[in-house]
Each structure stands twice: as structure tokens, then as C-alpha cells.
Amino acid sequence: MSSPRIGVFVCHCGLNIERTVDTLSVSKTLRQYSGVAFVSDYDYMCSDPGQQLVSDAIREHRLTGVVIAACSPAMHEPTFRRAADDAGLNPYLVEMANIREHCSWVHLDRSEATAKAVKIIKTMVEKVRGNHPLDPVRIDHVDKCLVIGAGITGIQAALDVADAGFEVLLVEKEASIGGHMAQLSETFPTLDCSQCILTPKMVEASRHPNIELMTYSEVLNVSGYVGNYTVKIRKNPTYVDPDKCNLCGDCEKVCPQSVPSEFERGLVDRKAIYIPFQQAVPSTYTLDERSCLGLHPLRCSECAKVCEPGAINFDMQPTILEEEVAAIIVATGYDMYPIVNLGEYGGGDVANVIDGLQFERMLSASGPTGGQVRRPSDGRVPKRVVFVQCAGSRDPENHNAYCSKICCMYTAKHALLYRHAVADSEAVVFYIDVRAGGKGYEEFVQNATEHEKIRYLRGKVAKIYQQDDKVMVWGVDTLSGKKVEIEADLVVLAMSMDPHPSTRALTKTLKISCGGEGFLKEAHPKLRPVESLTAGIYVAGAGQGPKDIPESVAQGSGAASKAIALLTQDKLSHSPETVSIDEEICGGCGVCVGMCPYTALSLTVSGVAECNEVLCEGCGTCVSACPTGAAQLKNLTDFQLREMIEVALSDG
Amino acid sequence: MDKTNAAFEPRIVAFLCRWCSYAGADLAGVSRLTYPANIVPMRVNCSGRVDTEMVLTALEKGADGVLIGGCHPGDCHYVSGNYKTRRRVVLLKQALSEVGIDPRRVHLEWISASEGIKFQSTMTSYTELIRELGPTPVRQRKEPVHG
Numbered sequence: 187m188s189s190p191r192i193g194v195f196v197c198h199c200g201l202n203i204e205r206t207v208d209t210l211s212v213s214k215t216l217r218q219y220s221g222v223a224f225v226s227d228y229d230y231m232c233s234d235p236g237q238q239l240v241s242d243a244i245r246e247h248r249l250t251g252v253v254i255a256a257c258s259p260a261m262h263e264p265t266f267r268r269a270a271d272d273a274g275l276n277p278y279l280v281e282m283a284n285i286r287e288h289c290s291w292v293h294l295d296r297s298e299a300t301a302k303a304v305k306i307i308k309t310m311v312e313k314v315r316g317n318h319p320l321d322p323v324r325i326d327h328v329d330k331c332l333v334i335g336a337g338i339t340g341i342q343a344a345l346d347v348a349d350a351g352f353e354v355l356l357v358e359k360e361a362s363i364g365g366h367m368a369q370l371s372e373t374f375p376t377l378d379c380s381q382c383i384l385t386p387k388m389v390e391a392s393r394h395p396n397i398e399l400m401t402y403s404e405v406l407n408v409s410g411y412v413g414n415y416t417v418k419i420r421k422n423p424t425y426v427d428p429d430k431c432n433l434c435g436d437c438e439k440v441c442p443q444s445v446p447s448e449f450e451r452g453l454v455d456r457k458a459i460y461i462p463f464q465q466a467v468p469s470t471y472t473l474d475e476r477s478c479l480g481l482h483p484l485r486c487s488e489c490a491k492v493c494e495p496g497a498i499n500f501d502m503q504p505t506i507l508e509e510e511v512a513a514i515i516v517a518t519g520y521d522m523y524p525i526v527n528l529g530e531y532g533g534g535d536v537a538n539v540i541d542g543l544q545f546e547r548m549l550s551a552s553g554p555t556g557g558q559v560r561r562p563s564d565g566r567v568p569k570r571v572v573f574v575q576c577a578g579s580r581d582p583e584n585h586n587a588y589c590s591k592i593c594c595m596y597t598a599k600h601a602l603l604y605r606h607a608v609a610d611s612e613a614v615v616f617y618i619d620v621r622a623g624g625k626g627y628e629e630f631v632q633n634a635t636e637h638e639k640i641r642y643l644r645g646k647v648a649k650i651y652q653q654d655d656k657v658m659v660w661g662v663d664t665l666s667g668k669k670v671e672i673e674a675d676l677v678v679l680a681m682s683m684d685p686h687p688s689t690r691a692l693t694k695t696l697k698i699s700c701g702g703e704g705f706l707k708e709a710h711p712k713l714r715p716v717e718s719l720t721a722g723i724y725v726a727g728a729g730q731g732p733k734d735i736p737e738s739v740a741q742g743s744g745a746a747s748k749a750i751a752l753l754t755q756d757k758l759s760h761s762p763e764t765v766s767i768d769e770e771i772c773g774g775c776g777v778c779v780g781m782c783p784y785t786a787l788s789l790t791v792s793g794v795a796e797c798n799e800v801l802c803e804g805c806g807t808c809v810s811a812c813p814t815g816a817a818q819l820k821n822l823t824d825f826q827l828r829e830m831i832e833v834a835l836s837d838g
Numbered sequence: 839m840d841k842t843n844a845a846f847e848p849r850i851v852a853f854l855c856r857w858c859s860y861a862g863a864d865l866a867g868v869s870r871l872t873y874p875a876n877i878v879p880m881r882v883n884c885s886g887r888v889d890t891e892m893v894l895t896a897l898e899k900g901a902d903g904v905l906i907g908g909c910h911p912g913d914c915h916y917v918s919g920n921y922k923t924r925r926r927v928v929l930l931k932q933a934l935s936e937v938g939i940d941p942r943r944v945h946l947e948w949i950s951a952s953e954g955i956k957f958q959s960t961m962t963s964y965t966e967l968i969r970e971l972g973p974t975p976v977r978q979r980k981e982p983v984h985g
Contacts, residue, residue: 287868293872806886832899
């Protein structure tokens with residue numbers, strides 16, 4: 187191979203680099219460095235003229251490698267690799283030397299920063315010297331998308347992908363799709379009936395020719411890689427054949443077992459055999475094996491006796507389905523922060539202290555009270571209701587530190603709907619701040635405070651407890667500085683939003699991450715909000731962070747568009763910076779095979795290791811374990827690393 | 839040599855995994871969190887790529903300290919590379935003690951992409967620690983041999 191001709195391009199980044207790194211001196215030093223054929227510096231290397239400078243130099247000076255000394259590779263590595271490609275240089279011969287984030291921005295002393303910048307650039311020159319031209323690995327992919335969670339976010343994502351002409355597998359853990367939105371009465375700020383706008387979408391999702399719906403099902407395992415994930419899903423037995431069930435409801439009437447209804451938030455009971463709600467999709471009964479008397483060991487079978495179509499089958503078994511999908515959208519949603527955690531507010535203790543979702547069920551025409559507000563303790567209509575915002579939110583010492591975002595709005599809605607529902611009623615709202623950012627939101631709250639005679643008290647509630655028939659609320663009105671004591675008939679806590687409890691386990695299965703508070707982590711908080719760091723896995727909805735319906739729908743559509751962009755590609759590209767095995771050196775010990783988390787390595791019949799570059803993600807764990815040095819990471823070999831270390835530690 | 843010599847500037851190599859610690863260093867930069875300039879960062883895909891031989895190479899070539907930054911346990915982008923690193927580092931530190939090199943000259947730290955402040959504090963405290971430990975005994979012994 188002829189001697190290397192490496193070009194070094196030093197960016198000033200305006201003053202971002204130039205202020206602390208003497209780019210002129212850096213350029214001068216690099217000109218003397220072995221293998222460097224060309225050095226240039228420029229104000230903004232990423233600008234069009236900057237890129238042109240790089241392309242021109244590649245052609246003019248017949249460069250065999252390029253080091254861009256500028257910002258983090260996370261910013262502009264693709265930019266310059268593309269520019270090099272256009273100029274006829276293999277993109278994998280281009281590397282970024284990060285002298286901004288790792289140098290000019292974090293050091294104050296100009297001479298120290300300049301010396302460090304030189305070292306960083308020299309390590310990258312050494313890397314480029316050892317790099318080889320590579321071509322992306324092209325892989326085929328299947329044409330299917332998995333959507334996990336069928337609340338409004340998942341439904342929207344599934345419909346969008348399906349409408350684009352791709353098959354979708356929509357998996358929901360509960361017996362019906364619809365999620366929390368199905369539980370709501372009206373939605374802020376327009377007061378649309380929640381079910382009226384949701385149920386058409388639920389039906390559409392269930393009837394769409396491209397959507398396969400799997401309810402009462404869970405994702406057990408995911409393996410593979412972008413474009414070719416293998417997912418294992420367990421469909422739990424419902425013990426009712428949906429094709430035979432005619433929804434007569436006879437089974438429910440005779441079932442002797444009652445448990446609190448999850449959908450009605452425990453305000454009423456349901457039977458062991460039940461339909462979650464009238465508009466449930468799929469429209470069928472489900473036998474909950476945890477509460478049924480009859481499954482094991484002795485069968486009560488009252489339901490089966492009365493079921494005329496013979497839809498009930500006690501011998502139904504869980505089925506495991508294995509599917510290949512190209513992309514996965516995770517829309518696992520939220521759960522309410524447990525009310526029992528709020529002992530100071532009588533949560534779980536005082537019957538007439540309820541959470542916001544319970545109040546939604548009361549307001550809902552299809553709810554247990556038929557839309558009438560009633561006290562859980564005695565069924566009386568409450569004349570004075572206190573609403574407490576930030577219950578479990580914005581309280582880093584005791585509860586969640588974050589703002590749950592939707593509670594200000596739904597509390598205003600609750601108070602307003604309550605005032606409309608009950609004549610001569612009094613609504614009091616305790617708030618820390620009112621956060622009403624959103625189209626029409628502030629106007630909605632203003633209307634509630636000004637025209638609906640809802641009393642807003644600024645301050646935190648200290649204590650809520652039962653006194654005789656009433657619920658006592660102690661708080662402070664921080665605007666007047668006075669203690670407030672209110673005798674309420676009912677208290678509604680605007681509970682904090684938690685990520686759904688299943689989220690953390692699922693992130694382990696999918697090998698994506700969640701933040702400290704347990705919400706799904708996005709690849710970039712601003713610019714890549716619906717992508718995970720794993721290619722082909724997307725996140726959307728309230729599982730990613732507290733959000734309301736319009737935002738959830740937008741994220742569902744956003745994630746869908748990302749998945750569609752992937753599905754429409756003919757072939758997918760995979761980084762070629764994978765592991766290669768030198769068969770001459772490999773002793774066939776097989777240590778690497780056990781190290782690989784992707785089963786990319788195997789032993790061939792001739793007794794040497796072999797790497798499947800489609801499966802290899804390039805982590806290099808096997809390289810570290812290989813006792814002979816036969817396993818090497820392309821473009822970051824042991825040899826390259828040693829050279830880089832040497833120059834990093836050299837004197838000048 | 840006086841070990842507390844203020845003129846001593848530690849030479850430290852930091853192997854940073856691309857997904858967590860390197861990104862954490864980027865965040866420290868974006869947030870303009872300053873720290874000593876003694877550390878030369880090197881990007882690897884995974885802390886699991888940092889084999890003991892590379893750490894030894896760095897020490898042999900005169901590093902006063904070697905820092906390895908990886909993802910927090912359970913967060914490894916490559917599933918389990920950081921666990922393997924953790925085991926390797928424990929063994930390596932034992933071996934270093936046996937040959938008379940202070941095991942603190944090799945340090946493993948979990949720094950996530952959102953921990954710019956932790957990156958800054960780690961770089962600052964580790965540089966201080968190495969300053970206290972003084973120049974590596976390897977460099978002093980090595981120089982006459984290799985000339």
C-alpha cells in the first residue's frame with residue numbers, strides 16, 4: 187500500500203473552538219505530523235463552502251483519509267462522510283476529532299486546550315491511518331410492524347402504518363383496546379365525548395385489513411435486529427370463544443364471583459366473567475382466571491351451563507406466537523400514581539377521597555352512576571367538592587418530582603362538569619400553579635375561574651381526613667397567607683401519572699432504556715423524540731412522559747412515520763464496522779461465541795470462529811475476550827488502538 | 839521525585855463508550871462544564887471493547903491513569919458488555935496490586951448520556967487523585983530500558 191495521505195481539517199466553529207483552541211497553531215503542528223498531506227482551517231467546516239473545501243482537497247491532494255477536527259461525531263460525522271463519498275473517498279476513511287465538546291468548551295486555558303486538541307487530532311489521524319474502506323452491509327427486511335399497547339397512541343400508530351400499506355400486529359395486554367381514553371367522560375378543552383371520538387378508531391383498528399389485533403396478550407421475548415426482529419407473544423386464554431359469544435350476558439348474571447372492576451376504578455364490582463365496557467373491542471366476554479372459582483381444581487361452571495352458544499371453554503390454553511417484524515412501536519402508556527401512597531390525603535383510607543380517573547367514571551354516562559356525581563360512601567350527591575392538584579406530582583421529597591402535565595387541565599374540566607351536573611354546588615380547587623399551555627387551554631381555565639364560579643385557592647393541602655360525615659381539608663391560601671379549613675363532601679385528587687408498571691420489564695426485553703423515573707427514553711429529547719437508541723424501535727405516548735391526548739396522537743403518528751420510512755426502504759443499511767476473524771490465527775477455542783450477545787459468532791466445521799456481519803452490532807466484547815487476537819473490530823483494531831494510545835501519551 | 843510536585847501534570851487516557859459516557863462527555867461540553875485538560879478521550883463502541891491488554895498498553899506507554907467509562911448496569915446498549923468490563927477490571931486491579939502498581943490508576947465509572955455533571959466531577963476528582971498518586975512508576979522505570 188502506498189504511503190498514506192491524510193487531510194486534517196480544523197474547524198473554528200465561529201468562536202466556539204477558536205476562543206480556547208489556537209487553530210492556527212494546531213494546523214501548523216499537524217502539518218509536521220507523519221502521514222498528513224494536507225491541513226486547512228476554516229470558520230465553519232460544516233457549512234456548504236466548508237464541505238466544498240473538504241471535497242476539493244480530497245480530489246486535489248488525492249487524500250487517502252480525512253480527519254475533521256470539529257464537533258462531536260454525533261453531530262456531523264454523517265455530514266462529512268457524505269461529502270467524502272461525493273468526492274470519491276470511502277466514507278469510512280473519514281473520522282471526527284472532537285475538539286469542541288471534549289476540549290474547547292470544557293477548558294479555559296488556551297495553551298492547555300490547544301495542546302489537548304493536538305493530541306485528540308493525532309489519535310484520530312492514527313485511527314484513520316489504520317482504517318480500511320468499507321461498504322455498508324445491506325440487509326433484507328420483513329414488511330411488518332409491531333405496535334405494543336393499544337391505547338389511543340398505539341391505535342393511531344397502527345392505523346397510520348396500516349394505511350400506508352404495511353401489516354401491523356397490534357398487541358394489547360388488557361381484554362379490550364382503548365386504554366385510559368376509553369375511561370374518560372369528556373375531553374378538555376372542547377368537551378368532546380371521549381368515547382364518541384375514540385370508539386370509531388377502535389372499530390377501525392379492529393376491522394382494518396392490515397391490522398392483526400392481539401388482545402389479552404403480552405410480548406415475552408424479542409431478538410434479532412432492525413428490519414428482522416423475532417418477537418414471541420403469549421396470548422392468554424380468555425376461556426371464551428369470541429366467534430361464538432353473542433354478548434347475551436347470561437354468564438355474567440349467574441357468575442357467583444365478584445371483584446372490583448378495573449375499568450370502573452373499583453367504584454363497582456364486576457364478575458369473574460365480564461366484558462370490560464360496553465364498547466369493548468373485541469366485543470366479547472373474558473373469563474378472568476384469577477378471580478374465577480371454577481377453573482382449578484373444581485369447576486363451578488355456572489357460566490358454561492347457561493351459555494347457549496357454548497362459547498365457554500375451560501380447557502383453553504395460552505398460545506405462543508412467533509412473528510417476524512421490521513419495526514417496533516412501544517406505546518405502553520401510563521398508570522395513575524397509587525392513591526394509597528398519599529396517606530396524608532387519606533388516600534385509600536377515606537372512602538370519599540378518590541382519584542381523577544374515578545371521578546371521570548362518575549361523570550361518564552356509561553359509568554357506574556350513569557353520569558351522576560355520587561359519594562362512594564353513601565351514594566349521596568356531594569354539594570361541595572374539593573379538587574387537589576399536584577397530588578403526588580412536583581414533590582421530590584415524598585413523591586414524583588416531575589409535573590404530570592395534564593392535571594391542571596383535567597381538574598378545570600372536572601370542576602366545570604361537576605358544577606354543571608349538580609345544582610347549587612361548590613367547587614374548590616387547590617393549585618400550586620396553573621399550567622395551561624396548549625391551544626385553547628388557558629381560555630378554558632379562564633372560563634372555569636371567571637364564569638363557572640369555581641374557587642381557585644393557591645396553595646398546597648397539608649392534610650385530609652375524615653370527620654363524621656365530612657372530609658376535612660386543611661391547607662393554606664398562599665395569596666392571602668391564611669390557613670384554610672374546608673368541610674367537603676368529596677375530595678378528588680389529581681393524581682400524578684406514572685409510567686405503566688409493565689414498562690421497565692418491557693424495556694429490558696427490548697433492550698431500550700428508560701429514564702430514572704421509569705418513562706421510556708427517547709434518542710434525543712428535542713430532535714429524535716419518538717426514536718429509541720436502538721434502530722427500528724420507536725417510543726410514543728404517555729409511556730415516554732406525561733402527555734395529553736393530542737400530544738399522544740401526534741407521537742403515535744410520528745412514530746408511525748418513522749416506521750413507514752423504514753418499511754418503505756428496499757434494503758436496510760447496517761454499519762460495516764463489525765468483527766472480522768483471522769482464520770490463520772483463530773484457535774477455535776469458542777470463547778467469543780459465548781461472549782456475543784447477538785449470537786453473531788459461531789464455530790465453523792473447520793473449527794474456527796465465524797462472524798455473521800448482519801447480526802454483529804460491533805460492540806467488540808468478543809475482541810476483548812479473544813486470547814489470540816484473531817477477532818478484530820474493523821476500523822478499530824488492537825493495532826489501531828495501540829497507536830492511538832501511544833500518541834495520546836506522547837510528549838508533543 | 840517529589841510526589842506532591844505541583845508541576846506534575848498527569849497523563850490520563852479515558853476509554854469512553856459511545857452510547858453513554860462519550861455522550862455524557864458531549865453533554866458536559868454542551869453545558870460548558872469545565873474540568874482539567876489532562877484526559878485524552880477515546881471513543882469505543884462499548885466499554886466491553888476495552889480489554890485488559892489495552893489498559894496495560896496504556897500503562898506501559900506511560901499513562902499515569904486509565905479511566906474507563908461505561909453505561910450503568912442494566913443500561914448497556916449491547917446488553918451486557920459493561921458487566922464483562924466490570925469483571926475484567928476487578929481482576930486487573932488485583933493483578934496490578936501484585937506487581938506493585940496502585941490499582942487506583944485504573945478506574946471504571948458508569949456515566950450515562952444524561953450525566954454531564956457526573957462526567958465533569960469524575961474527570962476532576964480522578965485527575966486530582968492521580969495528581970496525588972504522582973507519576974506512574976512504569977514510565978520512570980521504562981525510560982532507561984527503552985532509551
